Amino acid sequence: MLPLSYALRNLFRDKSRLIQTVGGSALVVLLIMAATALNGGMAGVLSASGSPRNAILIGTGSEESIQRSEVAAQLGGIAEAGIPGVLSALGTPAASTEIHYMSFLEAKDGTRGQGLFRGVTLRALLVHPEVRLLEGTFPGAGEVMVGRLAWRKLGIAEEKLQVGSVVKLDGSEMRISGIFAAPGTVMESEVWAVLGDLYMLAQRDTASCVVLRMEEAKDFSEVELFSQQRLDLELTALRESDYYSALGAFYRPLRVMTWITAGLVAAGAIFGGFNTLYAAFASRIRELATLQAIGFGRGAVFFSLVQESVIACLAGTLLASVIALVFLDGRTIPFSIGAFTVSISPQVAIAGLGTGILLGVLGAVPPAIRCLKPSLPKALRS
């Protein structure tokens, strides 16, 4: 075996080639890490947003968008009385009548952004137990409560959405009563108001849905049965987790595009790497033949060449990891129904490391084989 120091010394023989290899691999690894983190973040927020214990009753035909759904305002009462298995907390059934309404919020300085508004009652806290008030109070009439990531989704400065600030919703001034968290869910990007206010602001006399929290996930069949027994109400029952999974499927083309982009850049980088390493190894054919002549086997020389390439790519991986941690980790990315936080998790780091090693091996094998293919006398004379 050739010593590791031989491979290390060779790396620094041509500094411009080294920069090219390290830079190229860093770019590819960074793209793969970003694609993994973005896809994981979006899929994670959508899957965490729906609980399998929650059932949603929406209007038939609106299965793909709660915002389009219309159900009778009194459905909550009918459902909690007619469906067995609904969770009850201190005698209050966990049945939340809600309005989901997409509109614009305007800050005091005139900046405005589009976001999702949810009209709720206190019962929403029974069906969405992940919601926690961080500051202030639950909204009353003329007030709203904002999710801690709502500023990112709305594109309004965070300091404009503090407790006590006044904002405009559809021309009506509303005071921010509180800030809430709902870790890892789309609710963190929403603005919640009392149901009565949203009936008025959205100019509707119907709700969007009724969310029921069941004692057990298997009790969902009771909700589905209710929707069939009450054909006159024209309802569809959905598991909340299924609703958000379906939304995840809607965003699949977007996620596929990020992978295709990363894949194309990676393919380009691999071919670029081939060229660089062909040139680097070809200029050393006689040296490699001499090593064989003095007793090093072809396998040992081949391994050393691959080692050289892998070390360069791992340096690129390290660089990409540092860039990802500094510039990507913790960033909030808005998308149409909310926002998610990018996290450079161990899985993302492993994806980056795997890509770096793969690039090093794939990039070195064909040029190494080509340079070691000629017979020893021919190589020594080249």
Next chain:
Amino acid sequence: MKTKLILALACASLSVISCEKKQAETSESVSSANPSLEKFFTEEAFADAEAIHAVKLKAKPGDEVVLRGQLMGRGKVFVDGRASFILGDPEKLTPCNQIPGDGCETPWDACCDDKELKLASTASIQILGEDGRVLDGGLRGIGGLKELSEVTLKGVVAEQSSTDLLLVNATAIHVTEP
């Protein structure tokens, strides 16, 4: 020769995986069925069965009715794990597979008919246990019952029924055309 052998082995392993998947799906649908539901299915059709729209006009809670229809009127006509389905009136509703050139993947939802017509031409059918609750166990597959199956059934109009809603507690079901 070697390549052919590898290809043959790959195809064989894929077919084994595929068969295993089908077996798993079948066993799942069988396991969710309740054997006691089969006694509600009869071999003989009910000759005096009436169309849903006609029954809806006159039926009152507690009346015994004999209905004929087709499993349609919604995207999902069965309730998973419960003895219930939606029966549509083929004299009023048109499943999408009867519309030339319509490639709808769920023809039983009768999506080309309007909401009011669907409401007037569908009935909710359920099988109750002795405790008055809808029995556990799905009905799909029993007696060949599936979406768009033609059935005749005998039952009693449930108390919750109204002019807009026909809810029938079935006592006997005959699958005319699975």
